[in-house]
Each structure stands twice: as structure tokens, then as C-alpha cells.
């Protein structure tokens with residue numbers, strides 16, 4: 706998807722502050738952090754939103770979640786929040802599946 710922002714970031718076409726990369730996953734710092742640590746963890750495969758993930762995406766979605774937890778551990782985060790906004794009404798603005806890893810401050814509940 707050449708017109709997708711996160712496909713272009715994951716491929717290196719658009720620069721970002723890399724946190725983790727392998728052949729299936731890319732993680733990078735959010736450009737407008739909502740917490741002291743705000744990392745976006747994305748599958749390299751283009752999936753527009755979580756609701757579009759099919760049976761064939763089950764493994765990569767699980768891998769991204771497990772990777773987010775590993776990144777949190779590596780960053781020394783004991784308390785953190787992992788968030789997916791699915792659809793505009795939930796706050797999704799970039800339509801390439803991504804998990805927000807937020808930490809470094811106290812979180813409130815429920816989210817807004």
C-alpha cells in the first residue's frame with residue numbers, strides 16, 4: 706500500500722524513531738506522544754483495522770501483542786496500557802492496524 710503512512714514508515718520510506726524491527730513487525734515512537742513513552746507497534750502486512758483482521762492474520766496479531774509486551778519489558782515499563790482504536794468513532798486516524806504502547810505516567814479509567 707504505497708499510499709499508506711504506516712506502510713511507508715515500516716518500509717523506511719518515511720523516517721521514524723525505530724524501537725524494534727524484524728521481518729514481520731515494526732515499532733516506532735509516536736510523533737505526538739500522549740505519555741512519556743508512546744510506541745506504535747505495527748505488522749508490516751497492511752491490515753486497515755483490527756476488525757479487518759481475518760483468520761489468516763491471527764498469528765501476526767498475536768505476535769504484535771506479544772512483541773508490545775516484550776518492548777514494554779525492555780523499556781522497563783511495569784505498568785502500561787496497550788490500546789487499539791478501531792474505526793473513526795474510536796479515534797482511529799491512521800488506517801493501518803497499530804497498537805499504542807503507553808507508559809510512564811498514571812493512567813485513568815475509563816478512557817475518554
Ligand code: 5GP
Pocket residue numbers: 710721722733734735736737738745789790796797798799800
Ligand atoms: P490512531 O489515532 O489512528 O489510533 O493513531 C495514530 C497515531 O499515529 C497517532 O498517535 C499519531 O500521533 C501518530 N502519527 C501520525 N502520523 C505520524 C507520523 O508521521 N509519524 C509517527 N511516528 N507517528 C505518527
Ligand code: ZN
Pocket residue numbers: 706709710711712713750751752800801
Ligand atoms: Zn499500511
